[in-house]
Amino acid sequence: MALLIASGPIKPEPFAEGLSSMGNALDVRVWPETGDVTDIRYALAWKPPEGMLATLPNLEVIFSVGAGVDHLLTQSGLPDVPLVRFVDPNLTMRMSEYVCLHVLTHHRRMLDYAENKKQKIWKEWEKQPAANELRVGVMGLGVLGLDAVEKLKIMGYQVAGWSRSQKQINGVDCFAGEKGQKPFLARTDILVCLLPHTAGTEGMLNTELISGLAKDGPLPGPVLINAGRGKVQVEADILDALDSDTLWAASLDVFENEPLSAKSQLWAHPRVIITPHNASISDDQAVCRYVADQIARYENGDALENVVDLKQGY
Amino acid sequence: MALLIASGPIKPEPFAEGLSSMGNALDVRVWPETGDVTDIRYALAWKPPEGMLATLPNLEVIFSVGAGVDHLLTQSGLPDVPLVRFVDPNLTMRMSEYVCLHVLTHHRRMLDYAENKKQKIWKEWEKQPAANELRVGVMGLGVLGLDAVEKLKIMGYQVAGWSRSQKQINGVDCFAGEKGQKPFLARTDILVCLLPHTAGTEGMLNTELISGLAKDGPLPGPVLINAGRGKVQVEADILDALDSDTLWAASLDVFENEPLSAKSQLWAHPRVIITPHNASISDDQAVCRYVADQIARYENGDALENVVDLKQGY
Numbered sequence: 337m338a339l340l341i342a343s344g345p346i347k348p349e350p351f352a353e354g355l356s357s358m359g360n361a362l363d364v365r366v367w368p369e370t371g372d373v374t375d376i377r378y379a380l381a382w383k384p385p386e387g388m389l390a391t392l393p394n395l396e397v398i399f400s401v402g403a404g405v406d407h408l409l410t411q412s413g414l415p416d417v418p419l420v421r422f423v424d425p426n427l428t429m430r431m432s433e434y435v436c437l438h439v440l441t442h443h444r445r446m447l448d449y450a451e452n453k454k455q456k457i458w459k460e461w462e463k464q465p466a467a468n469e470l471r472v473g474v475m476g477l478g479v480l481g482l483d484a485v486e487k488l489k490i491m492g493y494q495v496a497g498w499s500r501s502q503k504q505i506n507g508v509d510c511f512a513g514e515k516g517q518k519p520f521l522a523r524t525d526i527l528v529c530l531l532p533h534t535a536g537t538e539g540m541l542n543t544e545l546i547s548g549l550a551k552d553g554p555l556p557g558p559v560l561i562n563a564g565r566g567k568v569q570v571e572a573d574i575l576d577a578l579d580s581d582t583l584w585a586a587s588l589d590v591f592e593n594e595p596l597s598a599k600s601q602l603w604a605h606p607r608v609i610i611t612p613h614n615a616s617i618s619d620d621q622a623v624c625r626y627v628a629d630q631i632a633r634y635e636n637g638d639a640l641e642n643v644v645d646l647k648q649g650y
Numbered sequence: 651m652a653l654l655i656a657s658g659p660i661k662p663e664p665f666a667e668g669l670s671s672m673g674n675a676l677d678v679r680v681w682p683e684t685g686d687v688t689d690i691r692y693a694l695a696w697k698p699p700e701g702m703l704a705t706l707p708n709l710e711v712i713f714s715v716g717a718g719v720d721h722l723l724t725q726s727g728l729p730d731v732p733l734v735r736f737v738d739p740n741l742t743m744r745m746s747e748y749v750c751l752h753v754l755t756h757h758r759r760m761l762d763y764a765e766n767k768k769q770k771i772w773k774e775w776e777k778q779p780a781a782n783e784l785r786v787g788v789m790g791l792g793v794l795g796l797d798a799v800e801k802l803k804i805m806g807y808q809v810a811g812w813s814r815s816q817k818q819i820n821g822v823d824c825f826a827g828e829k830g831q832k833p834f835l836a837r838t839d840i841l842v843c844l845l846p847h848t849a850g851t852e853g854m855l856n857t858e859l860i861s862g863l864a865k866d867g868p869l870p871g872p873v874l875i876n877a878g879r880g881k882v883q884v885e886a887d888i889l890d891a892l893d894s895d896t897l898w899a900a901s902l903d904v905f906e907n908e909p910l911s912a913k914s915q916l917w918a919h920p921r922v923i924i925t926p927h928n929a930s931i932s933d934d935q936a937v938c939r940y941v942a943d944q945i946a947r948y949e950n951g952d953a954l955e956n957v958v959d960l961k962q963g964y
Contacts, residue, residue, distance in 0.1 A: 426780050426782075429780050429781055429782065429805075429806045430778075430780050430781075432805070432806075433754055433757070433758060433780075433781055433805065433806070434758070436750060436754060436805065437751070437754035437755065437758055437760070440747055440750060440751035440754065441751065441755070441760070443747070444747060444748070444751055446751070446755070446923075449923070449924070449925050449926075450764070450923075452924075452926075453917060453922075453923070453924045456912045456917040456918075458908075458909035458910055458926045459926060460926045460927075460928045460931075464744075464928065464931060466740050466743050466744050466747075466933065467743055467744075467747055468740075468743065487804060487805065490801060490804050491743075491746070491747065491750065491801065492743045492746075492747070594772075595772035596772055598770045603767060603770040604770075608767075609760075609763070609764075609767070610763070610766075610767045611763050612763075612766075612772045612773060612774045613774075614774045614778065617774075617778060619780065
C-alpha cells in the first residue's frame, strides 16, 4: 500500500522520513514522484496542486497536514473519500499558547508599554483590570476552542463561547447560532476567533460584528484576535473599526491573502500585532504518528477519527 | 481603636473610604493628620516617612499595602510589633498574568515578530518549540510563585522551582538552597524571579547566576524575567549578558532604582521589555477587606496571618 505526500509549501522530507520509519508496510512517495498511481491508497496533503488528488484512481483516505481543510475543499474534483483533519495535543497546546499570549498582551497593554519604552517613559496605565474583570469570548468550540477556553478560565478570565450548534461547557456561558451571536458579542471585551473557513463563516468578522462587541469593558475598547482563517475576516472593516475607535486593538495570525501583501495597511497600524500564520504549526513527527495511527485503525477495520463533515466544511 | 494610613506615593483616600465603610468601629486617620498618636493601634503602610512608625507608642500591628515588606524593614526604629504582608487571590492572579504573559512572549518570539512587522516581513522563525519543550524555572515559591508554577504547568511547560528551603510541589522538580542552585539553573531556559529583597537575595541575579542558565535550549538563548524586587538584580551584569549573548532576552518589572532613570541603557536595549513595577498591583478594596479581616481576627484573639519573619525578611 502506498501513501503520497503532497505538502505544497511545506518540506515533504520530514514527513517521508517519519512515516517510513513508523514500522508499518507503507510505501511512502513524494509528489511529483508518484510511481504507479494505481498503488496509491492514502494521501497526506497540504495545499496540493489543483486537481492532483482527482488523478489518483484508488485513493481511499486523504489526510490534511493541519487542522484546517479549506485548502482541500476548494480543490476541483476532490475524490469522494474520507477526509481526515489533523488533531493532536501538540497542535492544541500551541494554539492555546497563542490565544493566552494575545489575550494577556492586550489585557496588560503591552503595545502601550512598548511605546513607553521607546520614549523612556515610566508610567503605569491606571485601573489595570485583573483577569477576572475581563470578559473573553471564544468563537469556535472544537478541540482547539475548548482547550483555549479551559486555559483562559484558569488564568481567571470570565469566558464565554460561541459555536454554530449549542455546546455545554462547565463554568462557561455557551451561546449558539445566529440568535446567540448578539448577546455573546455584547458581553465580550476580547474576542478570540478560531472558526474554520466555510461558506457560513466567510467575511463574518466585519463592521457589523465588531460594532456589537462590549463598549463598557475595563479596557479602552474591544479587542479582536483571529487565529482561525483569514477569509473569515474583512480586513478593510477591521482597519475602519480601529481607526474609528470601535476596536481598540487586534492580533491577527491569518489574512484574506497570505502571505500578507507589503501593501496592506495592517503592517503599519500601531494597534495591530501580526504573526505569519504560525499560531499553531503542526509538528512533523506528530503528524506522522497520527497518520500512521489512523492508517492502522483503518486497515484494522476500525473507524477513522476526525473525519470532516463535507456539508459543514469542518 | 484607630488605624493610621501612611501610603507614601499611593493615594490614601480609597483605603480610608474602604476601611471606614467596612462596618467595624475603626477610627481611620490619614498621615500626617494623626490626631492623638496614643490612640493608634494599627498602621497600613507603604513607603511611610522615615522613622514615622517609631513615633506611634501604642502601635500593635503594621500592615503592608503590598506583598513586599522591604520598604518597611529598612525603616529606622521599626517598632517590634507583628508586620503583616498583603496576601490576596487578586494580587496572586495578577502576578501569574504577568509571569505567563512574559514567558509566552519570549517563547513565541514576540520581540522578533514586532521587528518583522516594522519591516513588513512575513517570516516564520524556524523550529518554534511547543511549551512542553521549554524548561521554565521559578525562583521563589511563596504564594505568588506557587500559583505561577501551577499556571505554567497547565500551559504545558516543564516547570521547576527553587527556594531557600526545600518545597514539595506535585509534578514540579523542586531545588533548594545554595546547593540546588546550579542544577536548577542548568535545566532552565526561562528563569522567572519572584524573590523578595533580603540580605541573602541582594544582587543575586548577576553574571555568575545568568551564566549558569541552560545553553542547550530550543530558544536562541536563555531568558530572564524579574518581577520580584529590583535590588535582587545587577543591571550592569544583565546588560553585559545580553550583549555577549549569554542572555537572549529579558522582561523586567523591577529595577535597582525606581523609577528607572532615563539614563539607563535598559530602555534602548532591543531585547529588553520594561514595565513600571506593575506586575501585580494591590487592589485598593482587596487591601481594605484583608486588613479589616485581619483586625477582626486579632481583636477576636485569633492569630494574624502572613506575619513576616523578620530574620528571613519575608
